[in-house]
Amino acid sequence: MHVTIRAIGNSKGVVLPKPILAQAGLEEATNAEMTVENGAIILRKPAQPARDGWAEAAKKLAADGGGELVMGEFGNKGDAEQVW
Template sequence: MQAITLTIRAIGNSKGIVLPKPVLALVGLEGASNVAMTVERGAIILRKPAEPARAGWAEAAQSLAAHGGDELVMGEFGNQNDAGLVW
């Protein structure tokens, strides 16, 4: 992609730019409301925010349970010395 010139605009006490919709679509940010910003070797880098660890696990577990896929594979078993344990 060729470089394009954008205007830096005053936004209160800060400055900002408007990112063209085709550019956002090109990098998969057209529906995003947040980006991760870093400065690397004098360049401002915008990236999709990283997904939180284990994102979607709760929903996947609920779906699995709803379809009966959450039963124990090996069944319930104890260790040799568990008989004396009190829970």
């Protein structure tokens, strides 16, 4: 697909067509990671931080009553003598 490179102040820009954004998974994005690889400009979805959303998921799980232990309670021999 051909696009026009337009002057924007001291920079240049292109309009990204909606179908291209959708194919890249960027249709709702407000930012992206941009790199140059082998002479090509690459746009990618930003990497999410590790464990992003875990706190909210844990709260939802607890609210839905899904926080019980899967394996049940168990101890190790000698745990009763441990001082915490």
